Amino acid sequence: GAGVSQSPSNKVTEKGKDVELRCDPISGHTALYWYRQSLGQGLEFLIYFQGNSAPDKSGLPSDRFSAERTGGSVSTLTIQRTQQEDSAVYLCASSLAGAGGYTQYFGPGTRLTVL
Amino acid sequence: KNEVEQSPQNLTAQEGEFITINCSYSVGISALHWLQQHPGGGIVSLFMLSSGKKKHGRLIATINIQEKHSSLHITASHPRDSAVYICAGDSGGGADGLTFGKGTHLIIQP
Numbered sequence: 506g507a508g509v510s511q512s513p514s515n516k517v518t519e520k521g522k523d524v525e526l527r528c529d530p531i532s533g534h535t536a537l538y539w540y541r542q543s544l545g546q547g548l549e550f551l552i553y554f555q556g557n558s559a560p561d562k563s564g565l566p567s568d569r570f571s572a573e574r575t576g577g578s579v580s581t582l583t584i585q586r587t588q589q590e591d592s593a594v595y596l597c598a599s600s601l602a603g604a605g606g607y608t609q610y611f612g613p614g615t616r617l618t619v620l
Numbered sequence: 621k622n623e624v625e626q627s628p629q630n631l632t633a634q635e636g637e638f639i640t641i642n643c644s645y646s647v648g649i650s651a652l653h654w655l656q657q658h659p660g661g662g663i664v665s666l667f668m669l670s671s672g673k674k675k676h677g678r679l680i681a682t683i684n685i686q687e688k689h690s691s692l693h694i695t696a697s698h699p700r701d702s703a704v705y706i707c708a709g710d711s712g713g714g715a716d717g718l719t720f721g722k723g724t725h726l727i728i729q730p
Contacts, residue, residue, distance in 0.1 A: 606712055
């Protein structure tokens, strides 16, 4: 079956612009995760959705970051007023359930470059 | 705060060698994920384990809950095994996501 898909695969933007990143999880997966992979910080967790709800948004790096999930499926990560330090690969993963202890399936990522 | 430490950071070996990558983790982590990332590639989940041992082909993952330690072994290593291997801790609650080790960059030379 289809895996996790993300779009765009690459995004180049100018400092100060807003960007929206999209994730399509595996059908039927109730849990969805956003992560960021950067050279300096490695892999870090951003936010988790169980269904449409994100119980804890404290992993988001700043208030310029927001995320939503609608219909228990597609999720978007929005970064407002982008900064150069936002440059990274943004990864989405989904799993069958969100209680932990389930295999997470990763999407190919969106490479964001902020000029 | 959950923590995961992985070693070695870099490992170069000859084809056919037995490879071991180690991971230790903090209290609060109840399961360990082993992930693989080829250069320029996406992340693939190899194993998720909370106890005992799992085997898939030439890959074996073990976990010792008392010692809070996990190992990934590769038998009869091959150049196509060259990749970054990442262990990641799972607190079991979902809301914390995964806590990642810094990764082991493995190169298998023919």
